[in-house]
Amino acid sequence: MAARLHCVIRGHVQGVGFRAYLQAHALSLGIGGRVKNLPDGSVELVAIGPSASLGKFLEHCRTGPMAADVGSLDEEWSVAEQDEHPFFQIEP
Numbered sequence: 001m002a003a004r005l006h007c008v009i010r011g012h013v014q015g016v017g018f019r020a021y022l023q024a025h026a027l028s029l030g031i032g033g034r035v036k037n038l039p040d041g042s043v044e045l046v047a048i049g050p051s052a053s054l055g056k057f058l059e060h061c062r063t064g065p066m067a068a069d070v071g072s073l074d075e076e077w078s079v080a081e082q083d084e085h086p087f088f089q090i091e092p
Helices: 018-029 051-063
Strands: 003-012 032-037 043-049 069-079 088-091
Touching: 003 051, 018 032, 018 043, 018 051, 018 088, 043 051, 051 069
Parallel strands: 032 088
Antiparallel strands: 003 043, 003 069, 032 043
16 A cells, blocks of 8 residues: 655745756656646645655755755654655656
8 A cells, every 4th residue: 555645845846946846856766746836935845656756856855956955844643545646757
């Protein structure tokens, strides 16, 4: 059974390649989901996969690319719905 990680990441996280950075790490870890910019300047993430892989992915979320400055990260864990976000994609 897959786990679901929902995060809202705040700080200097837009305009620094954060979404592409997360997509690259998600693909390397075999994680599905989506990431998008929110109007308040934060980034919202939904990631689906094995708990161990999501734990590794969460560390990338906490650091971000070199140009980013993560101020805070709110995380919520749950069980994924069947076939929820099989691929990782960037949303506008």
